[in-house]
Amino acid sequence: xxxxIEEGKENLLSHIDTPADLRKxxxxxxxxxxxxxxxxxxxxxxxxxxxxxxxxxxxELTVALHYVFNTPDDRIxxxxxxxxxxxxxxxxxxxxxxxxxxxxxxxxFPSPDESPYDSFVSGHASNSISAALxxxxxxxxxxxxxxxxxxxxxxxxxxxxAFEGLNNAASADNDLLIILNDNNMSISCSVGGMSTYxxxxxxxxxxxxxxxxxxxxxxxxxxxxxxxxxDIIRKNNRLKMKLTNQQxxxxxxxxxxxxxxxxxxxxxxxxxxxxxxxxxxxxxLHIHTVKGKGYEPAEKEASIWHAPGLFDKExxxxxxxxxxxxxxxxxxxxxxxxLELMRSNERILGITxxxxxxxSMNIPxxxxxxxCFDVGIAEGHAVTFSGGLAREGMTPFCNIYSSFMQxxxxxxxxxxxxxxxxxxxxxxxxxxxxxxxxxxxxxxDLAYLRPIPGLTIASPFDECELRRLMYTAQLPGQGPxxxxxxxxxxxxxxxxxxxxxxxxxxxRAIKEGRSxxxxxxxxxxxxxxxxxxxxxxxxxxxxxxxxxxRFLKPxxxxxxxxxxxxxxxxxxxxxxxxxxxxxxxxxEYMADNSLNPQIRRIGIPDKFIQHGTxxxxxxxxxxxxxxxYNVIAEMLNCQTNGI
Numbered sequence: 001x002x003x004x005i006e007e008g009k010e011n012l013l014s015h016i017d018t019p020a021d022l023r024k025x026x027x028x029x030x031x032x033x034x035x036x037x038x039x040x041x042x043x044x045x046x047x048x049x050x051x052x053x054x055x056x057x058x059x060e061l062t063v064a065l066h067y068v069f070n071t072p073d074d075r076i077x078x079x080x081x082x083x084x085x086x087x088x089x090x091x092x093x094x095x096x097x098x099x100x101x102x103x104x105x106x107x108x109f110p111s112p113d114e115s116p117y118d119s120f121v122s123g124h125a126s127n128s129i130s131a132a133l134x135x136x137x138x139x140x141x142x143x144x145x146x147x148x149x150x151x152x153x154x155x156x157x158x159x160x161x162a163f164e165g166l167n168n169a170a171s172a173d174n175d176l177l178i179i180l181n182d183n184n185m186s187i188s189c190s191v192g193g194m195s196t197y198x199x200x201x202x203x204x205x206x207x208x209x210x211x212x213x214x215x216x217x218x219x220x221x222x223x224x225x226x227x228x229x230x231d232i233i234r235k236n237n238r239l240k241m242k243l244t245n246q247q248x249x250x251x252x253x254x255x256x257x258x259x260x261x262x263x264x265x266x267x268x269x270x271x272x273x274x275x276x277x278x279x280x281x282x283x284x285l286h287i288h289t290v291k292g293k294g295y296e297p298a299e300k301e302a303s304i305w306h307a308p309g310l311f312d313k314e315x316x317x318x319x320x321x322x323x324x325x326x327x328x329x330x331x332x333x334x335x336x337x338x339l340e341l342m343r344s345n346e347r348i349l350g351i352t353x354x355x356x357x358x359x360s361m362n363i364p365x366x367x368x369x370x371x372c373f374d375v376g377i378a379e380g381h382a383v384t385f386s387g388g389l390a391r392e393g394m395t396p397f398c399n400i401y402s403s404f405m406q407x408x409x410x411x412x413x414x415x416x417x418x419x420x421x422x423x424x425x426x427x428x429x430x431x432x433x434x435x436x437x438x439x440x441x442x443x444x445d446l447a448y449l450r451p452i453p454g455l456t457i458a459s460p461f462d463e464c465e466l467r468r469l470m471y472t473a474q475l476p477g478q479g480p481x482x483x484x485x486x487x488x489x490x491x492x493x494x495x496x497x498x499x500x501x502x503x504x505x506x507x508r509a510i511k512e513g514r515s516x517x518x519x520x521x522x523x524x525x526x527x528x529x530x531x532x533x534x535x536x537x538x539x540x541x542x543x544x545x546x547x548x549x550r551f552l553k554p555x556x557x558x559x560x561x562x563x564x565x566x567x568x569x570x571x572x573x574x575x576x577x578x579x580x581x582x583x584x585x586x587x588e589y590m591a592d593n594s595l596n597p598q599i600r601r602i603g604i605p606d607k608f609i610q611h612g613t614x615x616x617x618x619x620x621x622x623x624x625x626x627x628x629y630n631v632i633a634e635m636l637n638c639q640t641n642g643i
Contacts, residue, residue: 013037018092019066019117030067030266034059037086038294040094046313050101050108050435051082053292053305054154057183057263061287062086064269065149065179068277074147075119075135079128079156081109081439082307083181091117101435103612108437123439124407125377126159128152129178133165136174147277153181154291155354158376169282170253177276178255178284181263183291183302250284259286264293303357327493330485330523331428333463335360337470338397340499342368348474349389351375351398353382359399359428379404383411383423390421395474398423402430402442402484409448416480417452423480424473430459430484431524431575432604432618437611443604445484446521446552447580456481456504457553459522463495465550471499478504484522486575488614491526505554513545515636517563520573521549521582524623528573531628542636555585564595569635571600573628578603600631 012029013036016022025033038059045052063086065076071091078084088106089097092115099105110118120131132150139146152162157180169176250257256279261272269287276283291306292298297316298305310319342348342364350372352361365372375382379400386396400408405427416423430442449457456479460466466485473481507519510529518528525548532544545567547559563570572583583601590597604621618624622631 011036013040013089013094016090016094019071019090022063022066022090025067027067027267027270030063030270034063034266035294037063037089040089040097041085042295042313044097044100045085045308046311048098048100048102049307049309051085051307053295053298053302054080054083054183055085056295056298057289057291057293058083058151058153058181059086059293060264060266060269061151061179061181061289062090064266064273065151066090067270068273069147069149072116072119075132075149076117077120077128077132077135077148077150078110078122079150079152079162080125080154081122083151083154084110084122087117088115091115101437101611103616104610108435108611109439121439123437124404125154125156126152126161128156129162129165129169129176132178133169133172133174133176136176137172140173140175147175147177149177149179151179151181153179153183153289155377158354159378160380166250166253166255170255172282174282175280176282177279178282180259180284180286181289182260182286183289248286256281256283257286258283260288261286263287263289325493327490328463328495329360329489330463330466330487331358331360332363333466333490333495334399334426334428334470334485335363337467337499339364339367341397341470341474342371345395345474347393347395349373349394349396351382351386351389351396353377353379353400353404355399355401355428358401359426361399379408380411383408383425384415386423387411387415387419387421390416390423391419396423397426397470397474399426399428401440402427402445403433403440405445406448412449412455412480413452417454420454420479422478424470424478425480425482426470427482427484429487431486431522432609432614432621432623433487434614434617435611438608441604441609442484442486443577443609445482446574446576446582447584449482450553450580450585454479455553456551457484458482458551459484461510461520461523461525461548461550463490463492464497465502465548466490467495467497468500468502469550472502472504475501486523490523502550505551505556507547507549507551507556507559509545509559510548511544511546513543515542515544516569516571516632517545517547517567518571518573518628518632519547519549519559519563519582519586521552522575524573524575527618527623527625528571528628530625531632534625535629535632539636544632549582552582552585555589557589560586560589561593564590564593564597568597569600570597571602571628571631571635573623574603575623576603577606579606598635600635602628602631 012033038056041055093106096106101108107114109123111121112118128150129152132148136148156162248257258276290299291302308318338350350361350364352359352374354374354377356362356365356374361372375385382398382400386398389396427445430445433440449455458469460469469483520528528546532546549556572586574582578601581603583603587599602623609617
């Protein structure tokens with residue numbers, strides 16, 4: 001699938017423990033380092049699944065950056081973090097990279113808590129320019145003399161925060177270098193004769209020494225103040241655009257622009273980076289790369305190979321576990337159900353911020369391409385765009401990962417809820433998501449959405465309930481409606497149930513009981529059912545009630561009143577942060593109505609949970625069936641007078 005390293009050649013990567021070791025090599029050896037680094041990523045990810053194609057595309061850039069810049073003193077901010085596998089391997093994590101994304105292993109995304117070479121957490125896209133600009137301005141104030149580089153790519157430049165950072169970078173006093181890793185995204189320029197000539201001219205050391213000398217001389221004799229300097233940059237940019245017949249937004253914002261250049265020519269990258277690293281003022285280097293570079297299947301289908309799971313590195317065959325007879329993924333139930341609804345309701349549209357495969361919006365996209373919109377990595381825009389659609393009578397189903405919805409909180413309040421617009425928010429990956437870790441856990445949506453007036457917030461117990469909630473949400477007269485569900489599979493294989501309405505604000509009794517009541521929301525209630533079954537089998541003198549609350553808002557006060565008056569002991573269970581969600585809502589109701597049952601809340605504790613498999617994390621958080629069983633046993637064992 002890729003060229004093998006020549007026999008008899010010494011393995012260079014095995015001797016690179018830190019970037020300081022890399023910098024001891026001759027530039028002629030760097031292509032071999034790139035080849036070995038790319039092979040290392042292929043070897044490791046084929047056995048231990050993770051993000052793949054993005055890091056293959058940044059191998060040469062990664063080597064060049066650590067070769068030219070004095071990391072970790074110089075700062076490199078990766079955006080997005082799944083481009084950075086090569087970076088991890090070169091910065092002291094080569095021999096433990098096989099633990100990537102595993103419990104207590106290498107973290108899924110760069111984190112300063114793991115390595116001094118990781119300048120900033122980068123699990124969510126589009127933050128690099130803003131964060132790196134802050135570092136560059138701080139360095140200018142402190143006079144440390146460190147260089148700061150923001151590496152933005154893989155669609156992240158489309159996020160609104162990236163443009164906010166660019167706008168500020170153009171006006172703030174800084175020496176930030178921005179590298180745009182363009183792997184066939186919408187921002188693109190031709191590579192041709194005049195462009196190549198000017199790129200070599202602009203990035204050559206003599207040219208820039210002369211340019212700097214002239215600027216310094218003119219400034220010293222009073223001919224170049226800040227206004228004149230900006231005017232000269234603008235005129236220079238206009239001349240260059242005229243000569244190359246190109247225009248780009250960066251030069252329009254007075255940010256010096258270099259490129260585009262080949263992002264897979266490591267020796268030329270080193271030359272260019274050396275020549276522009278000490279320039280003053282904000283500047284941007286535009287490189288062209290191929291996502292999945294060096295591995296043919298990934299080059300051909302980069303989206304599929306973004307995170308392909310296990311695969312045979314020799315044949316390129318993805319190893320897909322047999323799922324016959326298993327319940328479907330919740331995301332696929334969403335996609336199939338949305339397709340059914342779109343067939344019967346022409347007002348329904350589908351919206352996703354760059355995750356059509358991840359959320360299964362690709363299913364209705366195949367039949368209704370004109371009614372489904374991938375708006376790019378722009379969650380805030382996705383929400384407000386959906387609000388505009390709803391304002392004109394459409395029913396948008398806006399599917400956003402739970403943790404990414406955090407970025408659109410203001411938009412939900414001002415552009416949807418305040419105007420009572422009928423947007424259906426489907427929050428995929430709600431709760432603990434597993435190996436992607438704290439940047440991706442959907443821990444907070446129940447808590448941060450519950451205070452917003454006018455929202456309906458629901459979570460299905462199983463796949464059939466998801467279908468019924470989706471059907472209910474698109475009925476006339478509904479306001480903004482949130483449906484959250486987890487990553488992974490549900491519990492039912494007979495999920496194609498009839499599409500029937502659910503009465504908003506009602507829960508249901510899954511199981512009656514006398515000794516204790518468990519109130520749950522979402523599919524995690526199935527773990528409660530498992531724990532209850534085991535406890536009652538071992539302790540037949542007790543019977544335990546289980547209520548699927550189904551709606552967090554409006555919450556079913558009839559159930560709460562009945563439970564509060566009938567039970568002295570209550571357990572609440574949710575796959576979300578324990579502060580502010582279902583447990584808090586139940587406790588508030590009991591306090592407000594002078595009811596005083598003993599309440600134990602089970603949910604994600606008040607800390608950031610690291611990465612691991614979902615079962616491992618549920619156990620760590622005390623949310624698995626065994627932990628629920630133990631809480632039931634503890635509460636009933638300390639009970640003396642019965643109910």
